[in-house]
Each structure stands twice: as C-alpha cells, then as structure tokens.
Amino acid sequence: MTSAVRVSCSLYKMLLFTYPRDFRLRFESEMVATFSDLVGGEWEHTGLAGVARVWRSALAEVFSVAVPLQLQSSIVVATSLALLSSLALFMAGFHAMTYVCNGE
Amino acid sequence: MCSHTSRTQKKLDSLSVIDISVDDIAMSTAANRVPDDLQHLLPLTPAVFVILFALAEGEKHGYAIMQTVSRISDNQFRMGPGTLYTTIQRLLDLNLIEETENAGGQSDHENRRRYYKLTRTGKTVLAADISRMESVVRLARKLVPKTSE
Numbered sequence: 001m002t003s004a005v006r007v008s009c010s011l012y013k014m015l016l017f018t019y020p021r022d023f024r025l026r027f028e029s030e031m032v033a034t035f036s037d038l039v040g041g042e043w044e045h046t047g048l049a050g051v052a053r054v055w056r057s058a059l060a061e062v063f064s065v066a067v068p069l070q071l072q073s074s075i076v077v078a079t080s081l082a083l084l085s086s087l088a089l090f091m092a093g094f095h096a097m098t099y100v101c102n103g104e
Numbered sequence: 105m106c107s108h109t110s111r112t113q114k115k116l117d118s119l120s121v122i123d124i125s126v127d128d129i130a131m132s133t134a135a136n137r138v139p140d141d142l143q144h145l146l147p148l149t150p151a152v153f154v155i156l157f158a159l160a161e162g163e164k165h166g167y168a169i170m171q172t173v174s175r176i177s178d179n180q181f182r183m184g185p186g187t188l189y190t191t192i193q194r195l196l197d198l199n200l201i202e203e204t205e206n207a208g209g210q211s212d213h214e215n216r217r218r219y220y221k222l223t224r225t226g227k228t229v230l231a232a233d234i235s236r237m238e239s240v241v242r243l244a245r246k247l248v249p250k251t252s253e
Contacts, residue, residue: 061186
C-alpha cells in the first residue's frame with residue numbers, strides 16, 4: 001500500500017465521523033476497506049486523477065448520504081433546532097442592544 | 105401460471121396506448137408474487153436494482169459489488185461507499201440480502217470484508233422488477249409503430 005493510499009484511508013476514516021454513530025459502528029471498517037480498494041485501484045490504473053475522482057465522490061456523499069442520515073435522528077434535529085433558536089435569540093438581543101445604544 | 109400469463113398478455117393487448125400507465129406495468133404478474141409489505145419497493149431505485157443484480161451472480165463483498173455494478177452498467181453507474189453501504193443496510197433490514205459466513209482471508213484487510221448474498225425474497229423482488237421492465241419494453245415496442253404512423 002502506498003503512502004498516498006494510507007493517507008487517503010486515514011482521512012476517509014475521519015470523514016466517516018459525519019455519518020451517524022450506529023451506522024459507523026456497523027459499517028466503518030468495511031467502508032474503509034472498500035475505500036482503500038477503490039483508491040488503490042484508481043492509483044494503480046489512472047493515478048492522481050482517479051484518486052481525485054474517488055475523493056470527489058466521497059465528499060459529495062457527505063451531503064447526499066451522511067447529512068440526510070443524520071437528519072433522520074431526532075436528537076440531531078432537536079440539537080440543531082436548539083442551536084439555531086439560541087443563535088436567533090442572541091442575534092435579536094444583539095440587534096436590540098445596538099439599536100438602544102445608537103438611540104442614546 | 106401459464107394461463108395467468110396469457111390472460112395478462114391479452115389484457116395488455118386489449119389496452120389502448122392512452123389506457124396504459126406506469127401503475128398498470130407495476131401491477132404485472134411477477135409483481136403479484138412479491139410480498140405485500142414489499143410492493144412499495146417496486147419499481148426499484150437504481151442503486152437497489154444494481155446491487156441486487158450484482159449479487160444475483162453470487163455472494164460478494166462491497167468492493168466486488170462496486171466492480172460488478174461498474175461492469176454491468178458499462179461504467180455509467182458509479183457509487184461511493186456511502187451510497188453502497190446505506191443501501192446494503194436498507195436491503196439487510198428488508199431481508200432482501202443477508203450476510204454470509206464467508207470469513208474473508210487471512211490478512212487484516214480481508215478480515216474486514218463481509219460478504220453478502222441474495223435471500224429468496226431478494227430474488228423474488230429482483231425477478232419482479234426485471235419482469236416489470238420487460239413489460240415496459242414490450243409496451244414501448246408496441247407504442248413506437250403507433251407514434252411513427
């Protein structure tokens with residue numbers, strides 16, 4: 001295994017943290033093994049261009065697969081809503097304070 | 105079975121082009137053998153179809169499935185590990201595929217691989233979708249002369 005493939009696999013393993021925990025626990029090692037085969041094959045046959053294509057596909061899957069999977073989890077949705085509402089409250093408070101300060 | 109098929113064929117022949125819809129096609133004979141709780145899967149999504157199709161050749165691990173999918177689609181259909189394994193998880197949940205006892209190989213890399221194969225239900229669902237597609241092609245062939253007239 002070349003160092004490029006090893007580095008790719010390590011980075012891909014980190015990328016898998018965007019997937020839900022249950023899914024990761026079940027398929028992580030398989031996905032890394034498959035990704036390693038994919039990158040190894042592309043590196044051998046098409047070089048850097050092939051590896052770049054595999055990475056583009058893997059990154060696109062974060063948005064097309066991992067994010068929708070995460071959104072199926074009610075905990076993630078609740079946490080996101082709580083963060084967004086906190087942010088909205090903070091912004092509203094900040095805006096109000098700016099308005100009061102400018103008025104004085 | 106044979107008389108049922110010919111009855112369906114007569115029914116299809118008697119329909120005018122306007123009467124034919126995708127729903128009619130989906131209700132073809134093979135689809136009737138699919139369990140009621142799996143009828144909603146038809147027509148299969150491209151990812152589900154190609155994975156079931158790849159496993160129709162025999163048990164395979166993830167990378168072998170991807171290679172087969174690439175081969176049978178003439179490199180037109182490519183999927184990454186994310187799409188592959190979320191689809192595999194769904195197919196396992198639906199009992200369309202199952203993990204086999206194949207222990208992989210001696211190396212650590214081989215041991216991380218898991219092998220999957222079609223279940224009886226998976227074969228039925230795949231056959232039903234292929235039958236549905238055959239109906240589509242049959243109807244399309246009837247339709248072409250009518251539109252060219």
